[in-house]
């Protein structure tokens with residue numbers, strides 16, 4: 001039976017919109033529905049500011065939802081008691097883009113990796129020590145790193161430490177928020193391979209946030225394309241790359257360079273970009289869309305089922321289907 005590990009149901013997050021007058025808010029995440037199955041990688045792509053990290057923080061329960069529901073193994077975090085919430089939180093971890101700022105610079109590597117164990121019931125010091133060594137080994141770092149500080153490590157080594165910490169409590173899901181964007185290309189590949197290996201060994205599910213479409217393609221089972229707080233297209237990876245339907249996805253895919261993989265992969269889409277102050281009526285992409293018509297300026301389309309493994313939110317697609 002199909003049983004998602006994580007299920008987002010019409011999830012929304014609003015932030016107060018400063019400078020627009022009292023009471024106005026800004027939908028950083030808007031009506032997002034998405035499932036992640038055990039052991040699966042779901043890629044989340046979209047331009048900077050479209051709400052990817054906010055969605056990641058919602059999944060981690062680091063932010064409160066404004067609307068909708070998040071279920072982890074069928075359970076709603078909000079309905080659990082404190083102990084259950086802590087247990088659930090340990091099942092979902094995050095690796096940030098920049099290990100420089102996500103690792104405490106005053107802690108040695110041993111303390112950094114040990115901390116989640118200490119805070120989650122690992123009382124026996126010797127067992128913790130053994131576990132930390134085992135975790136470092138899993139991410140390809142030897143014992144000589146235990147006594148070092150983050151600034152004594154390279155970017156790639158620091159990211160390995162962040163990954164060791166993230167897997168320390170045997171989580172089922174890891175949110176990877178641009179985990180290789182700050183690294184050199186050669187190091188990026190090593191870290192991605194490490195993540196893939198750990199995923200196989202530990203049956204981890206990943207929510208893989210990235211603006212690098214080539215990397216997302218390499219790692220993901222399915223890909224969600226986000227625009228202005230909404231998922232505008234969701235498809236199995238091959239389907240998305242071979243048969244993109246949303247005009248925005250098509251522009252994104254055209255921007256994948258063949259020669260220079262370290263370049264940021266998103267090109268500028270032409271047209272007016274929606275802002276806090278000018279959130280458009282209708283489809284949020286219409287001001288930049290080459291095939292928008294009157295309907296698109298009035299009615300925001302819902303994510304619609306096109307075929308098995310492919311959903312898209314575009315008036316043109318739903319019109320096409322009816323005709």
Ligand SMILES: Nc1ncnc2c1ncn2[C@@H]1O[C@H](COP(=O)(O)OP(=O)(O)O)[C@@H](O)[C@H]1O
Nearest residue numbers: 015016028046047048049050051052053054055
């Ligand atoms: N804590 C916050 N308070 C107010 N606005 C926020 C906050 N966090 C994010 N935002 C806004 O929400 C939008 C989405 O941000 P973010 O999720 O970081 O996007 P992405 O990760 O895709 O670049 C941005 O416009 C950002 O300025």
Ligand SMILES: [Mg+2]
Nearest residue numbers: 052053054177
């Ligand atoms: Mg972000």
